[in-house]
Amino acid sequence: xxxxxxxxxxxxxxxxxxxxxxxxxxxxxxxxxxxxxxxxxxxxxxxxxxxxxxxxxxxxxxxxxxxxxxxxxxxxxxxxxxxxxxxxxxxxxxxxxxxxxxxxxxxxxxxxxxxxxxxxxxxxxxxxxxxxxxxxxxxxxxxxxxxxxxxxxxxxxxxxxxxxxxxxxxxxxxxxxxxxxxxxxxxxxxxxxxxxxxxxxxxxxxxxxxxxxxxxxxxxxxxxxxxxxxxxxxxxxxxxxxxxxxxxxxxxxxxxxxxxxxxxxxxxxxxxxxxxxxxxxxxxxxxxx
Numbered sequence: 001x002x003x004x005x006x007x008x009x010x011x012x013x014x015x016x017x018x019x020x021x022x023x024x025x026x027x028x029x030x031x032x033x034x035x036x037x038x039x040x041x042x043x044x045x046x047x048x049x050x051x052x053x054x055x056x057x058x059x060x061x062x063x064x065x066x067x068x069x070x071x072x073x074x075x076x077x078x079x080x081x082x083x084x085x086x087x088x089x090x091x092x093x094x095x096x097x098x099x100x101x102x103x104x105x106x107x108x109x110x111x112x113x114x115x116x117x118x119x120x121x122x123x124x125x126x127x128x129x130x131x132x133x134x135x136x137x138x139x140x141x142x143x144x145x146x147x148x149x150x151x152x153x154x155x156x157x158x159x160x161x162x163x164x165x166x167x168x169x170x171x172x173x174x175x176x177x178x179x180x181x182x183x184x185x186x187x188x189x190x191x192x193x194x195x196x197x198x199x200x201x202x203x204x205x206x207x208x209x210x211x212x213x214x215x216x217x218x219x220x221x222x223x224x225x226x227x228x229x230x231x232x233x234x235x236x237x238x239x240x241x242x243x244x245x246x247x248x249x250x251x252x253x254x255x256x257x258x259x260x261x262x263x264x265x266x267x268x269x270x271x272x273x274x275x276x277x278x279x280x281x282x283x284x285x286x287x288x289x
Contacts, residue, residue, distance in 0.1 A: 009041050011072045011176065012101050014061070016045060018073060020054045025271045027073040028080070032103040036131045058275075066219055067260060067278025074263035075175060075283050076104070079203045082285055083171055084110045086201050091171040093117070095164065097155075097189065098177035100124060105143055106136065115142055117164050119155075122147035150185065155192045169197050174204035179212070179234040186236055193288075194250040200288040202252060211280045212237030218279045240282060247286055256285040 016034035018026055034042060048057060061069050083094070087110040094111060096102065099118035105111055118128065125147040132139050139145060148158045160166065172193065178186055193202065210216040212234065217224055227234040238246065244254045260277045268275050 009037055009101060011076075012037055012103070013041065013045050014069060014072055015076065015103075017049065017054060017057060020049070021271075025273060027070070027267050027271060028077045030103055030107060032107050032135065035135045036101055036103055038127075038131065062276050065223055065278075066276040070264060070268055070275035071260050071278040071281055072176075074260065074267045075205055075281075076102075077267050078258070078263055078283060078285075079173060079175060080104055080108060082201070082203055083173070084108060086171050087111065087114060090169055090199055091201060092168040093165070093170045094173070095119065095159065095170055096173045096175075098174065099128065101128060101131065102175070106132070106140065111142075113142065115144070115163075115168075117144050117146050117159060117162065119146040119148055119159070122149065155189060156195065166195060167197055169199040170201075172196070172200065172202045172204075174202065176205055178204060178238075179207040179236055181236050183236055190247075190250045193252070196251075196288045198288055202286045202288070203284070204286075205281055205283050206238045206243075207234060207236075208280050208282065209237035209239045220278075220280055223280070243282075243284060247284070251289050252286040253289055254284060254286050256283070258283045258285075 012033050015028060015030045016037065018028060019030065019033065023029065034045070037045065052060070058069055083104070087094075091114075093115045094105070095117045096105065097119050099105075099120050102118075105116050105118060118125075120128070125145045129139060129145055144162050144164075146158060146162045146164075148155065156166070174189070181189075196202075208216075208218075211218060211220070211224065212228060214224065214228070240257070243257060247254055259279060259282050261279075263283065264275065264277065
């Protein structure tokens with residue numbers, strides 16, 4: 001599997017700023033987002049908020065990368081909702097692949113008694129452990145942080161060595177990661193997921209293949225030039241029409257396949273806010289057969 005990008009604090013910064021809205025106008029509630037950020041990132045975020053009003057920061061974000069604000073918040077909210085439902089009725093374990101600095105493990109009551117495995121590059125896991133010690137006093141007993149060298153280690157073997165039981169119905173999260181991998185890396189992860197227990201669930205995001213191939217930009221030329229051409233951080237995309245067949249080959253059935261417009265109808269519209277669309281990213285929720 002190809003190595004994922006090192007930890008990025010951008011999405012958590014957006015979530016932290018979102019908490020400046022009234023609760024009735026928020027897309028997601030997260031009282032840990034600001035606290036889990038490293039000191040320098042917290043300070044710079046506060047400085048920006050002093051220099052620029054909250055709404056102005058959202059507007060600037062929308063100008064450079066239209067739709068990124070709503071897309072990140074909506075996908076997080078949707079995964080939270082599906083996870084809470086699944087824990088209540090079906091799954092027994094959670095595995096977050098490419099967990100970064102994400103906080104859902106520590107703020108969702110549904111996960112308090114569930115074995116949770118958070119997986120990422122060693123440097124990212126070290127950063128997560130350090131922040132959890134500062135914020136919570138340490139890693140909660142039901143959480144296992146799993147460092148892995150994706151280029152050299154087998155995901156299934158590493159998880160098993162940290163106590164993951166593959167015969168349990170598991171909720172897998174793979175949020176904002178697939179575009180950073182090669183096709184070989186994505187297929188290696190799905191080869192592992194093919195052995196998941198029946199009834200397991202998977203929530204993941206992907207970037208459209210026609211955007212990655214430079215065939216359609218959907219108004220996001222800046223992102224394409226920066227992340228695909230210049231930095232070459234984004235490497236993989238999927239064709240929406242082939243997603244169901246792709247997953248079927250690994251024993252998974254698509255339950256939901258959503259774009260931002262559908263997510264915005266659920267999560268943005270009730271707030272009364274208007275946020276731009278980001279059609280290059282889509283969300284998949286699937287069940288292991």
